[in-house]
Amino acid sequence: MSSIELTSSQKSILTALINLHREEEGAVKGEEIAGEVDRNPGTIRNQMQSLKALQLVEGVPGPKGGYKPTASAYEALDVQEMDEPADVAIRHNGEYVEEANVDDIDLSSVHHPELCRAEIHLQGSVRGFNEGDSVTVGPTPLSKLLIEGTVDGKDDTSNVLILRIDDMRAPVEEPSH
Known part of the structure; x- marks a missing residue:
């Protein structure tokens, strides 16, 4: 990155x-x-x-x-490198996945915003995920980025989920006066 x-x-x-x-x-x-x-x-x-x-x-x-x-x-x-991957939760069809943590989020297809995809690298297996499942990743430790998407593909061997991003947001910080 x-x-x-x-x-x-x-x-x-x-x-x-x-x-x-x-x-x-x-x-x-x-x-x-x-x-x-x-x-x-x-x-x-x-x-x-x-x-x-x-x-x-x-x-x-x-x-x-x-x-x-x-x-x-x-x-x-979101220029953070995730030092604490354990802090990034992942939800699968609305349920928290206890035995998986997000290791890395790669928003690789930024050059094609209409094909907004994210590669989510998990610590833990992606076997239970299927195409069309909804997945929420985040919030990430520093920027509190939250990504909602639909599983578009996966790679079992490297524990990668390919998400079609439906929504990506970071919370509004209240300015401290």
């Missing part, structure tokens, strides 16, 4: 974008992000240029336009 080093201001802008995008299901206007992070819209526009260059944000033209996070945006905020 290539980790992109973001400045704290880029992180807060990206987090605001992801959270607003989740609420609105569409492109987010720079002014709204500016309001969230308490900066002026010009600053946001400049930052968005750099985030676009990093392929973390895509611009949406037109009157309903604005910015959308790419799948890589979630990864960039």
